[in-house]
Amino acid sequence: MPNIGSHVSFSDKGLLNAAEEAVSYGSSTFMIYTGAPQNTRRKPIEDQYIEEGKALMDKHAIGEIVVHAPYIINLGSYKEDTFELAVRFLQEEIRRTDYIGVKNIVLHPGAYTDKDADYGIARIADGLNEVLAGVKDTNVKIALETMAGKGTEIGRSFEEIAEIIERVEENGKISVCLDTCHIHDAGYDIVNDLDGVLHHFDKVVGLERLGVIHLNDSKNPRGASKDRHSPLGSGWIGFEAMNNVANHPKLQHLPMILETPWIGKEDKTQRPMYEVEIALLSGKLSGRFGGEFLDQVERIDHALSQKDIHHRDYVLGIWDVLKNDAKAKKADGREPLERLYDILFEERVLADLTEEQINQRLIVWLAGKDVLKKA
Structure with missing residues (x-):
């Protein structure tokens, strides 16, 4: 370990x-x-x-x-x-x-x-x-x-x-x-x-x-x-x-x-x-955070999948835009994690959670479904 x-x-x-x-x-x-x-x-x-x-x-x-x-x-x-x-x-x-x-x-x-x-x-x-x-x-x-x-x-x-x-x-x-x-x-x-x-x-x-x-x-x-x-x-x-x-x-x-x-x-x-x-x-994800936490990550995955947002494709796509398109970066320089939080906030997904709690669950979502299956 x-x-x-x-x-x-x-x-x-x-x-x-x-x-x-x-x-x-x-x-x-x-x-x-x-x-x-x-x-x-x-x-x-x-x-x-x-x-x-x-x-x-x-x-x-x-x-x-x-x-x-x-x-x-x-x-x-x-x-x-x-x-x-x-x-x-x-x-x-x-x-x-x-x-x-x-x-x-x-x-x-x-x-x-x-x-x-x-x-x-x-x-x-x-x-x-x-x-x-x-x-x-x-x-x-x-x-x-x-x-x-x-x-x-x-x-x-x-x-x-x-x-x-x-x-x-x-x-x-x-x-x-x-x-x-x-x-x-x-x-x-x-x-x-x-x-x-x-x-x-x-x-x-x-x-x-x-x-x-x-x-x-x-x-x-x-x-x-x-x-x-x-x-x-x-x-x-x-x-x-x-x-x-x-x-x-x-x-x-x-x-x-x-x-x-x-x-x-x-x-x-x-x-x-x-x-x-x-x-x-x-x-140690499951032992540290418990089943409810993992269920909430699944809810995030469902909400983002409905918008055709998939973790690595989305992250690399946003970074690529910020790297190669100066106008786009100037207009909206938000990084991938910040954009994902804003999407969930606007859609009222897990609205009872704090910003920190949602970001924690986004970090797990970014690791991919295989991690959730093993947790």
């Missing part, structure tokens, strides 16, 4: 809050930032309810978890002050990660900005060597994340990741985080050839280096190099391909983290779909 969770909040009571949120989603793992990802302000890690959080994790059989390094770290920068900040701050984050007892900290490798890719790769490797030299007493691995290729970011190919690793002296301390949206956007065909992609990764980097999987659908077609996550089944990758990743025998021992976006008409009503996404990928 896959080990699936989501990004959760490390707020007032630190690890305890994070564990509570993860439990509410039915997670068996989760990912945290040890502070705000956009700045360097940090509370002492000793004050972050670590033991209380671990006790709750033990109670709910949550095992290996993951830390994500802040976005502001850029080891690829040619600017000395930016580079030195990245090195020192990453060292601090590694020490905090080690204190919690987490073995992988996910890192966006960096961007070369005004230089070139060769410079960026060399600079990142130099930075990693400097970082690791200062944290030899820790047991944490730096999990380099595969990137989509937007802007000047490095890590857009397995070859770039491998080249960085080869230049790191203590590269036993380097692992890899494979992000499904990112590699799809970078051009890897995980929809039609997942085994081929994994074989290529194994040949170039080595499957034994994988430490974390990020499970994200994509709002862009393969090779778009844009990095825009979509809820499970509502993007170009689709539920079937995402489920193949989550349940692949070479991957399912790894912590798998959902970073799918929150959805809703207004900020105050936006909610993550993590609970239903985790249940779908873990094969």
Whole structure:
């Protein structure tokens, strides 16, 4: 069974809050930032309810978890002050990660900005060597994340990741985080050839280096190099391909983290779909939500079938229009999931349910009838 969770909040009571949120989603793992990802302000890690959080994790059989390094770290920068900040701050984050007892900290490798890719790769490797030299007493691995290729970011190919690793002296301390949206956007065909992609990764980097999987659908077609996550089944990758990743025998021992976006008409009503996404990928849909929930998904299927709307055809058709027809996008830029909700709202289908509840059921509908038959 896959080990699936989501990004959760490390707020007032630190690890305890994070564990509570993860439990509410039915997670068996989760990912945290040890502070705000956009700045360097940090509370002492000793004050972050670590033991209380671990006790709750033990109670709910949550095992290996993951830390994500802040976005502001850029080891690829040619600017000395930016580079030195990245090195020192990453060292601090590694020490905090080690204190919690987490073995992988996910890192966006960096961007070369005004230089070139060769410079960026060399600079990142130099930075990693400097970082690791200062944290030899820790047991944490730096999990380099595969990137989509937007802007000047490095890590857009397995070859770039491998080249960085080869230049790191203590590269036993380097692992890899494979992000499904990112590699799809970078051009890897995980929809039609997942085994081929994994074989290529194994040949170039080595499957034994994988430490974390990020499970994200994509709002862009393969090779778009844009990095825009979509809820499970509502993007170009689709539920079937995402489920193949989550349940692949070479991957399912790894912590798998959902970073799918929150959805809703207004900020105050936006909610993550993590609970239903985790249940779908873990094969626990019926046990988690019950028969009435599945009957309501069937009602949605009947209502949409009456309008000749079928899940993958509809999703890909809308994304194709938004991609290729600028006038249509300007006139109505609503994404597939939002349009589906609006249809149900207008038709008064399950009108007694909240927006969040309807969206949960739409996520299941997007997975297709085969999932319902097995639930």
